[in-house]
Amino acid sequence: MLDLVTLAGIWAVALYLIYSKKEIWIRRLPALDFIEEAVGRAAEMGRPVVCQGFGSGNSGLQSSIAPMIMAGLAVLGHAARICARHGTTIIATMRSSSVVPVADEVLRTAFRLEGKLDEYLANREEMLPWLQTQASMVALAHRVRPAAHIIIGAFWHESVQIAETYGSLGAVQIGGTGRLYQIPFFAAVCDMNLIGEEIYAVGAYINQTPQMLASMATQDYFKVAGIVFILLGVIMTTLGMATPLLNLFSW
Numbered sequence: 001m002l003d004l005v006t007l008a009g010i011w012a013v014a015l016y017l018i019y020s021k022k023e024i025w026i027r028r029l030p031a032l033d034f035i036e037e038a039v040g041r042a043a044e045m046g047r048p049v050v051c052q053g054f055g056s057g058n059s060g061l062q063s064s065i066a067p068m069i070m071a072g073l074a075v076l077g078h079a080a081r082i083c084a085r086h087g088t089t090i091i092a093t094m095r096s097s098s099v100v101p102v103a104d105e106v107l108r109t110a111f112r113l114e115g116k117l118d119e120y121l122a123n124r125e126e127m128l129p130w131l132q133t134q135a136s137m138v139a140l141a142h143r144v145r146p147a148a149h150i151i152i153g154a155f156w157h158e159s160v161q162i163a164e165t166y167g168s169l170g171a172v173q174i175g176g177t178g179r180l181y182q183i184p185f186f187a188a189v190c191d192m193n194l195i196g197e198e199i200y201a202v203g204a205y206i207n208q209t210p211q212m213l214a215s216m217a218t219q220d221y222f223k224v225a226g227i228v229f230i231l232l233g234v235i236m237t238t239l240g241m242a243t244p245l246l247n248l249f250s251w
Contacts (some may be wrong), residue, residue: 002060003021004155010218011154013218013221014218015149015214016216017210017213017217017218018211019212021210024025024213024216026201026204026216028056029177029198029249031174031193031194031198031203032078034174034192035078035082035150037172038147038148038172038174038221039086039088039148040078040086041085041147042088042147043083043088047141047145047147048088048090048094048147048214049083049089049091049147049150050090050091050092050140050141050166050171051075051076051090051091051092051093051150051151051152052092052093052149052151052153053093053150053151053177054069054072054073054076054092054093054094054153055154056096057153058082060097060098060099061099062094062098062101062115065153065178067178067200068154068179069099069153069201070152071152071176071199072152072199073102073103073106074202074203074206075150075199075205075206076092076103076106079107080092080106080110080111081110081114084110084111084114084116084119084120085114085217088128089123090107090125090127091127091129091146092127092128093131094128094129094130095131100128103126104128107120107127107128108147109190112142134158137165138165141165141166141171142163142165145169145170145171147170147171147172148171148172149163149166149172149173149174150173151163151166151173151175151186152174152175152194152199153176153177154177154178155177155182156179156182159177159182159185159186160185160189163185163189163190164189172191173189173191173192175187175190175192176193176195176198177199178196178199178200181237201216202211210246227230228242
């Protein structure tokens with residue numbers, strides 16, 4: 001029953017924030033400025049930008065990693081607009097068939113907003129290559145030698161191999177994932193990191209939609225509530241008064 005009440009409370013707060021049009025502030029993360037610097041570096045060097053992190057063959061937008069994929073797509077759209085503005089090639093590797101149409105629309109929109117849709121349509125196959133294996137991703141790095149590598153999404157053991165290869169070729173790297181086991185590898189190799197939920201915050205900051213902003217704010221509110229209950233439980237247990245609180249959580 002308590003789980004149901006908590007879920008209902010989360011939905012109620014989120015819907016209130018969405019429809020009340022209350023202003024929600026999210027701080028600008030340094031990674032956004034770093035992406036602009038990385039794309040500018042690629043433009044100066046005449047080399048492409050590679051974006052990765054859009055699922056795998058068995059894990060796409062129908063899987064549990066869909067939120068991380070969508071966060072990566074939000075960053076892809078932001079980077080693509082900057083690339084289109086500067087005339088820089090952007091390559092977004094695809095590993096899941098369910099992500100391809102979404103990524104295609106993200107890139108179309110980015111180039112259309114910059115008035116360069118024809119340029120995207122002419123180079124679509126090169127910008128959305130299908131790379132199913134880690135070896136093909138490594139081979140891409142050696143073939144195009146990118147100046148910037150944006151690797152945001154869900155990653156497993158391949159994170160070390162891919163990030164190390166692109167770093168060894170001189171690409172500046174922005175890495176981020178919601179899978180905590182992979183964060184240490186990104187921290188060791190990448191020049192800028194997004195840790196855990198920061199990948200979702202970047203997407204919310206870029207898009208500024210009421211739904212995404214409300215979701216971020218609701219999570220923060222309930223995190224604060226969780227911290228308060230933890231501290232209250234510690235104090236009451238220390239004083240030997242924890243029974244009422246335990247009864248509440250066993251409800």
